[in-house]
Amino acid sequence: MSRIGRMPIAIPAGVDVKLDGHVITVKGAKETLTREIHPNMNVTVENGEILVTRPNDDKQNRALHGLTRSLIHNMVVGVTEGFKKELEVQGVGYRVQKQGKDLVMNLGYSHPVTMTEIDGITIECPSANKITISGPDKQKVGQFAAEIREKRPPEPYKGKGIRYANEYVRRKEGKTGAKKK
Template identity: 50%
Template sequence: MSRIGKKPVAVPKGVTATINGQTVVAKGPKGELTFDFTDLVTVKLGDTGVEVAPRDASKQARSAWGMTRTMVANLMTGVTQGFTKKLEISGVGYRAAVQGKVLQLSLGYSHEVNYPIPEGITIQTPRPIEILISGNDKQQVGQVAAEIREFRSPEPYKGKGVKYANEVIFRKEGKKK
């Protein structure tokens, strides 16, 4: 039994949730999001919110049960509050700046890295060594953060590179004489 899947997803005030066949649509103050769920689960609107249940007792249906409930909960959070990821840059001369719809990164290469900001995502740089990525789709926010981090992953000796704000970089000791 999925402990996560059993809980219904509450529909916040100002959000309308509809189910069209195999698609859940959530509309709220931050936009509209959709999720296509598998036919291994059933999704319906109940009195307490959106309820998810497996169609049968197979392992695949039970696996999809909790995942579907979490995806529907992410829709509700996305259209009301949105999601944010924070990246930190460490290294001498490493910095970031937003120029229009492009994020310019100086990461120690011979050239600047220009990352075009996708639709639905807002990127801010309150400080040159800090990047805030926000949007209403959790998957897209995480994907953009991963792509930016990939330009210069943190290295274990000096810790230089782009890292998540809550990420811990295990440091290695250098050569010994």
């Protein structure tokens, strides 16, 4: 039995969970999230808890059991607390700023790189070298953070680029001087 899949998900106060066939809707203070779950998984709401069960021990059902439970748990956490990713920009002359709903980044290219906020995502720039992405959907927050990081990933020689706040960039030693004959 899946250790993660068999754990019940507690429904906090102020969160409303509705099951409509294989579509689960979680409504909370921040937002409403909807997700279609795999038809093999059985989801029940009873006694203020959400339980995910599987019909048998087929390989696919075992794999889906923990996944389904984690996805539903992330929905409950997302509508109550939300998710947040923090990015740091390092490099001389590299800076970011928010202009309306756009994030404008100067990353050493000949032009500024602009990214627009998508639905359900909030971008904040507390300083010229920090970006905070937040929202109720864990997948959207992580994907948007990865797309921003992709614009200038950290390089191993000087460490310049965009990195996650807790990311360690392994540094490499540069070239040694060429020998003269």
